[in-house]
Amino acid sequence: MRKPMVWSVSGFVLGVAATLYLGHLLVVRGQQSERPGNSLSPPIDLPHDLSGLSIKNPRVRVVHTTDPKFEGGSMYLQQADPWLGYQWGKSLFQRNFRERDGVYGDTGKIEGILLPDGVSKMMDRSHTNSCGACHNVPYRDAGAGMTIAKNGGSGRNTPHMFGGGLVEMIGLQLRLQLLAIADENRDGWISFEEMKKAKRAIISNLPNGVNGERVEIDFGSFDDEDGDGYPDLNPVIFPIFVDKAGQRIAFAKNLKSPDVAGYTFEVQVFGHGHLYMPFRPPVSTTLRAFTIAPWEIHSGLQAHDPTTYTSPNRDALALVSNAGAQQFVTAAGKDRGGVRAPTKSGLPGISLDDPDRDGYCEEISEGDLDVAEWYFLNHPAPARGRQTSDTIIGERLFHKIGCASCHIPDWHLLAHNPKAKDYMQRYDGDRRFFELHVAFNDKNDRMEGKLAYLAEKKGNLTLPKRGAYTIRGIYSDFKYHDVGEEFYQMQFDGSIQKKWRTTPLWGVGTTAPYGHDGASLDLDNVIKRHGGEALDQRTRYLALTDLERKQLVCFLQQLVLYQTDQLPCDMNGDGKIDEHFKVQGMDTGLERFNPEWLFKVPAKIEGSIRNIHGHRIVSFALTNLRQAYGLDLEYLRDTDGDGFPDVIDPDPLRPGFRDGIR
Ligand code: HEC
Ligand code: HEC
Ligand SMILES: [Ca+2]
Ligand SMILES: [Ca+2]
Ligand SMILES: [Ca+2]
Ligand SMILES: [Ca+2]
Structure with missing residues (x-):
């Protein structure tokens, strides 16, 4: 018994x-696992999602290429099939990385950049396996999100990245414009002599001749007038100390350190606000760097990225990425490709360095970063929702009481000018390949989009025109301000963060809670929290009538985000939004902003089928997944399915998630 x-x-x-x-x-x-199957595939072996919204492409590391002729390489995905590159980047952002991808390491261990006491660390590591776990309002986009334990006990709230490319481009242009003021002999850095002679660091948001509110923004003095060893510039500018040859002295603490002959700098337009810390920037500068760092700290995935760790002149500069963004060597990660695996193709093999020693190599590839950057660069900007008499009056009040003195609405990007004699005028231009005009349509009572290309076709390539572009309604001066004690954050080490970057207010209507700490649950509350440099504006806000305050908040509430892949949108440029948009002969319903419709080989959906209950449904799962997603292209083909494409897999027929073999 x-x-x-x-x-x-x-x-x-x-x-x-x-x-x-x-x-x-x-x-x-x-969240967003891989579900490549359709209704006919066995859901255990090949999971499916008949709504078609989940990630469909397998985890295959993208191979970095600089010539688009290599089919499936990162430059091909950017220039020959730009929507596929965009979608591939999006899926990397949403993907839940698995153990077999090398995710995590020292889960929950206190880690990150050091705080000013030189010992306390900023956060902890390996707590989520996806960017999309935090940045998820709206879901499936580079949205805003939760507040996490970071810098101090009061935490840091997750910002959205709609229009992130425009923010990055403002930052890189600011760097050139500021350098041009002080670097008189144009050798790329500012000597002690140049510091003394330089005028103040004053920049306009708009050049003469461009419509809009033009203001001068004072970023401080290039000189070290108070003698503390740091230039007296706004903290959005991170100095990098150099020797008399202009080469970076990685361990120089300040201008008084041995051999320091001056400095150059990065302009850090991302992140809420950070105290200066020597040796490496307290927050990432470019979109690429802001992808490397979160993957490493939040998910334990180390990138092997020669684009960021290669510095030909040993100055502050690393390479220019495929997407055209200057990178800085201060962002270089731990994986430097010391030992590379052999390949049969003759391409550089995967890095075997494995800095976190979990046995998994090249957890994120240089090509992965290329497509992730491509996605962030092009991610559509926030939009304006329904306009009413209240929102219009509210906008006027916002200006009238002085909010726009920090929350500056418009910025201008100057056109690409590669041949300029003066390197400080070699602006990048607008590097994006499309933009989405999104607005509220009163007649249809919904947000609607219209796709507009910023690129031209050359043969079978799509190349950004890199023209000038005026950004409307971003609402920031990209400067740090002391906005009063109610915003101060005591960091873990007792140091106090008093200054914050003026939060760009686009999208603010849909990104509660507010403040760097997410401690203000509504807009009225966060506006009333302003003090310090914004005390005047707060006082004037409080002096408004109840109705006027509501109108001002109404104005902010119509600065919105939207779920990109559900947005009704004119995708084919025929001037209307179809009720029955046909792709590959299939009726996909309402015309929406779905990148898959614009792939080189557009996605083909299954269409009308009967589900397990016998009900008729439209299945948005694909019947041409391999062709649409380019899975048979030379540089993406992964015969043994171990995540290393054949061209870099040391043994393309032996699966091995760790290094292509094991
Ligand atoms: C655990 C939550 C979390 C995860 C996961 C996460 N982030 Fe973030 N992200 C944040 C927070 C919080 C901030 C603000 C940090 C600060 O300034 O202190 C932020 C800021 C950013 C910014 C700057 C945005 C701006 O406008 O200032 C970028 C870019 C970014 N994250 C990219 C990523 C990418 C790419 C990934 C995945 C590789 C990722 N994040 C994963 C929480 C997260
Ligand atoms: C002196 C510059 C300055 C002025 C003037 C100013 N702000 Fe701000 N504002 C800031 C800074 C800096 C922050 C970021 C605070 C933080 O990160 O916690 C901010 C944050 C905000 C936020 C929160 C955004 C978010 O996503 O969390 C809102 C809303 C806002 N401001 C609205 C206003 C309004 C309305 C006015 C006019 C009454 C105004 N601000 C005036 C600098 C300013
Ligand atoms: Ca110089
Ligand atoms: Ca590893
Ligand atoms: Ca393989
Ligand atoms: Ca293999």
């Missing part, structure tokens, strides 16, 4: 264990 009892008990335990285990798997898969 005993035995069966034991069996049934252990059977019960096994059952519970299995439930827990499977439950765990379900949680792990909760």
Whole structure:
């Protein structure tokens, strides 16, 4: 009698264990797992999602190329099939990385950049396996999100990245414009002599001749007038100390360190606000760097990225990325490709360095970063929602009481000018390949989009025109301000962060909670929290009538984000939004902003089928996944399915998630 009892008990335990285990798997898969299948594929072996919204492409590391002729390489995905490159980047942002991808390491361990005491660390590591776990309002976009334990006990709220490319381009242009003021002999850095002679660091948001509110923004003095060893510039500018040859002295603490002959700098337009810390910037400067750092700290995934760790002149500059953004060597990660695996193709092999020693190599590739950057660069900007008399009056009040003195609406990007004699005038231009005009349509009572290309076709390539562009309604001066004690953050080490970057207000209507700490649950509350340099404006806000305050808030509430892939949108430029948009002969319903419709080989949906209950549904799963997503292209083909494409897999026929073999 005993035995069966034991069996049934252990059977019960096994059952519970299995439930827990499977439950765990379900949680792990909760967000945006890979579901490549369609209604005909067995859901266990090839998971499917008939809504078509999940990630469909397998985890295959993208191979970095600089020539678009290599099919499936990162430059091909950017120039020959730009929407596929965009979608591939999007799926990397949403993907839940698995153990077999090398995710995590020292989960929950206190880690990150040091705080000013030189010992306390900014956050902890390996707490989520996806960018999309935090940046998820709206879902499936580079949205805003939760507040996390970072810098101090009061935490940091997750900002959105709609229009992130425009922010990056403002920052890189600011750097050139500021350098041009002080670097008199144009050698790329500012000597002690030049510091003394330089005028103040004053920049206009708009050049003469461009419509809009033109203001001068004072970023401080290039000189070290107070003698503390740092130039007296606004903290958005991070100095890098150099020797008399202009080469970076990585361990110089300040202008008084041995051999320092001056400095150059990065302009850090991302992040809420950080105290200066020597040796490396307190926050990432470019979109690429702001992808390397989160993957490493939030998910334990180290990138092997020669684009960021290669500095030909040993100055502050690394290479210019495929997407055209100057990178800085201060962002170089731990994986430097010391040992590379052999390949049969003759391409540089994967890095075997494995800095976190979990056995998984080249967890993020240089090509992955190329497509991730391509996605962020091009991610559409926030929009304006429904206009009413209240929002219009509110906007006027916003200007009238002085909010726009920091929350500056418009910025201008100067056109690409590669041949300028003066390197400080070699602006990048607008590097994006498209933009989305999004507005509220009163007649249809919904937000609607219209796709506009910023690129031209040359043969089979799509190349950004890199023209000038005026950004309307971003609402920031990209400067740090002391906006009063109610915003001060005591960091873990007791140091106090008093200055914050003026938050760009685009999208603010849909990104509660507010403030760097997410401590203000509504707009009225965060406006009333302003003091310090914004005390006047707060006082004037409080002096408004109840109705006027509501109108001002109404104005802010119509600065919105939207779910890009659900946005009704004119995709084919025929001037209307179709009720029955046909792609590959299939009726996809309302015309929407779905990048898959614009791939070189557009996606083909399954269409009308019967589901398990016999109901007719439209399946948005694909029947041409391999062709649409380019899975058979030379540089993406991964025959043994281990995530290393054949061209860099040391053994393309032997699966090995760790290094292509093991
Ligand atoms: C655990 C939550 C979390 C995850 C996961 C996460 N982020 Fe963030 N992200 C944040 C927070 C919080 C900030 C603000 C940090 C600060 O300034 O202190 C931020 C800021 C950013 C910014 C700057 C945006 C701006 O306008 O200032 C970028 C870019 C960014 N993250 C990219 C990423 C990418 C790419 C990934 C995935 C590789 C990622 N993040 C994963 C929480 C997260
Ligand atoms: C002196 C410059 C300055 C002025 C003037 C100013 N702000 Fe701000 N504002 C800031 C800074 C800096 C922050 C960021 C605070 C933080 O990160 O916690 C901010 C944050 C905000 C936020 C929160 C955004 C978010 O996403 O969390 C709103 C809303 C806002 N300001 C609206 C206003 C309004 C309305 C006015 C006019 C009454 C105004 N501001 C005047 C500098 C200013
Ligand atoms: Ca100089
Ligand atoms: Ca590893
Ligand atoms: Ca392989
Ligand atoms: Ca292999």
